[in-house]
Amino acid sequence: MTTLLRRTVLQPMNLPALLTWLAVALSLRYAGDRDAPILWLSMLTFAASFLAHDLLPERHRSWRAALFALETASALTVCWFASRGGAAPALLVVLIAHMTTAYPPRVLIALALAINLALYLILLYGGSPAPLVITVIFAGFESFAALIAHYARNAEQTRDRLALVNADLLATRALLADSARDAERLRMARELHDVAGHKLTAMMLNLRALAAEPDLAERREVQLAQQLAGELLGDIRGVVQALRDARGLDLATALRALAAPMPKPALDLTIDADIHLTDPALAETLLRVVQEALTNSARHAEAERVAVDIRRDGATLRMRIEDDGQARGPLREGNGLAGMRERIDAAGGTLALSRNRHGAMRIDASFPLNPARPA
Known part of the structure; x- marks a missing residue:
């Protein structure tokens, strides 16, 4: 249940829409009791179809189009039966802002013109004193809401693209850093092998020559130096091998x-x-x-x-x-x-x-x- 609420009602763009829906619902007390069942059925249908978009996978475009058609029909139905309530066309503001997230500008403009023409005819035949003025006022609100939704959507997409680019850079940097460390390990291994190993080998050869001298052959210091030089050369070879094996x-x-x-x-x-x-x-x-x-x-x-x-x-x-x-x-x-x-x-x-x-x-x-x- 918590997940469902987070995916629908608690979405940042949905909260203002639901607040607008609540304001329209409060204004329906001015409508006649005879039309109340149809009005409330239309209001609930609008809210349900609006929230259902967040539960649909993006690939189901035909289902989204059907939900938008249901939203439009229910919003215009509310406007028809509450044509003197004043707040009912606010549902169309929510509808146009919602359509902005799904349709390109050309399609959106065409849909908005058709919807506002329908609103004008509903107000005209419903006996509204100024149908054109009301239609133009709410068309302005719709334009403002559509622009906000458009820029919010663009900002969200840009943020997501930047996050992916940043992740790509971080991943590439990690590989480059590892590659640089490997190159440095390899350089150190070569230096130890070529420089220290060469000099220790030369030292051992000299110690071996000294040990061959009759008067030095039994000297404990010479034997100990030979032993330490051999152990050190083995240690360096082990370090060189470890540096090479640590690469990756x-x-x-x-x-x-x-x-x-x-x-x-x-x-x-x-x-x-x-x-x-x-x-x-x-x-x-x-x-x-x-x-x-x-x-x-x-x-x-x-x-x-x-x-x-x-x-x-x-x-x-x-x-x-x-x-x-x-x-x-x-x-x-x-x-x-x-x-x-x-x-x-x-x-x-x-x-x-x-x-x-x-x-x-x-x-x-x-x-x-x-x-x-x-x-």
């Missing part, structure tokens, strides 16, 4: 940063512990594939969760992505999936698209792991 890009952090700003779908990520990517190009490809999958799941399948599974299979890196949404129609590659395939092909990988047992799209990608692209 933190792909999990980058992927979670990419999915963080999206309210849905949520990301369920599984990565094998033995996967250590050191190739930034391959990591970037995996990042973009997951990014496109998240976008498709949110836009087309309206999924709640996306599962990403990355595993190593011998010399192959395998990635599987599937969501809990519902893919509509046959599987076709649009611009997004075509770009995903191009990225995977450029990395030497393969891509397969299919449906899982729930009817959602499943993406299977594999990448070769070779010396030029280690994991």
